[in-house]
Amino acid sequence: MRRTHRSVALVATGLVLASVTSGCSFLGLGKKPADLQVYSARHYGSEAVFKQFTKETGITVSFLGGENSELLQRIKAEGKSSPADLFVTVDAGNLYEAAREGLLAPVDNAKLDAEIPAEYRDKENRWFGLVSRARTVLYDPDKVKPSEFDAKDTYAGLADPKWKGKLCMRDESEAYQVALVAHLINLYGEAKATQIVKGWVANKPQIMANDKLLIDAVDAGTCDVALVNHYYVAGELEDSPHLDVKLYWASQKGAGTMVNISGAGVVKTSDNKADAEKLLEWLAARSGQAAMASGNHEFPVNPAVKPDAEAAQWGTFKPAPLQADELGQQEQKAVEILDAVGYGR
Incomplete structure (x- = not known):
């Protein structure tokens, strides 16, 4: 729904x-x-x-x-x-x-x-x-080098056409995905946030129902890159230390990694x-x-x-300022953007 x-x-x-x-x-x-x-x-x-x-x-x-x-x-x-x-x-x-x-x-x-x-x-x-939890990048180290990510605007960088067919993301009704888009609205404004989400859609991401599926997909080579909450990765690695995945802290040369x-x-x-x-x-x-x-x-x-x-285990990182009230205020607009650009369809 x-x-x-x-x-x-x-x-x-x-x-x-x-x-x-x-x-x-x-x-x-x-x-x-x-x-x-x-x-x-x-x-x-x-x-x-x-x-x-x-x-x-x-x-x-x-x-x-x-x-x-x-x-x-x-x-x-x-x-x-x-x-x-x-x-x-x-x-x-x-x-x-x-x-x-x-x-x-x-x-x-x-x-x-x-x-x-x-x-x-x-x-x-x-x-x-x-x-708090960080929503950041998970990647397949056999296919992707950390230097390929935009260290300043990592989330926006995933709209680059070079990632077409290589992304996996959460479904549009999930709170984590909505909060991420609300974060982008706070950072860049509504117009640029919409442009970024349009770029994700143009890259034809595979949409999955939960973060564990995203982790499994990167490990299996189905996706080169996914956006996940860090604690899911920590839990999966605790159970299966040999997973072929790596975590990348997003936007460390910019606003910092989104936290919720x-x-x-x-x-x-x-x-x-x-x-x-x-x-x-x-x-x-x-x-x-x-x-x-x-x-x-x-x-x-x-x-x-x-x-x-x-x-x-991944060391310290720079979190983006939370701006919790602003995040909450923008989430309805984030839902509208996801719907308007056809995300998940």
Whole structure:
């Protein structure tokens, strides 16, 4: 289904409730009600993270998993009766959307301000980034040399006709692809971003449904180049160290490699904001940062915490400024550009 709005296509509320509830798991002790209810669209080892929080603090957590749009619809449908205390999701645009719809409460917290750099949190403190991921270039070292990439404007450089028939990319409805185009709009403006995407389309990329398929395609020689999130590559190499792929940090002589975030915010209708804030503090400090980042080989946003060995294997790189609010604001325009130029068709 082609998305015509940032939250994809809204599902009927009854279907939303049914599908989200089916992903529920409880981490409380015995039959005692949990102290906190977390709604999470993040699917990367979250339960283990919350278990560790409970072990260290004694605060119990119930965890409800689902897709971002489903969970947002559920919170809205539940209204003041919602049991949700903390909302966790991936992609700055999703966090922006939750805040824009008035679902998150501002949190004035000096510890969070000290642990999380300003570019990774909302200007009104309604959400806080917790871990970051880089969307960059994966290539087949048997067919491509790093010197062939445009070191200043790597994403734009993939519109060069020399890459025709050699690219693999994500589908147009995927948040990662939409966020990348929104990033290009922020960097270059709408006109140039459109020109870049037209160039990708002219190069006839193979469109794939997930990043693991992209990695497999580069390893198999089906594609010379793909755009992927770094942590997928780290995970695949951990399982299969002999994959014939290499990672290239995009635009290191220009704006830097695009990064996005997973983050969280206290739900406005929460009846336990104090403990929800404690969970946010823990996630932003050393224990929570290490647990959350290492569970998926992402980068901690807290500069005092180092990434795990799998994430650190490619060395340091220059990330592009996140501009999270601007990214969220441009994602609808990014969807329109992808649709207008026939990306994926």
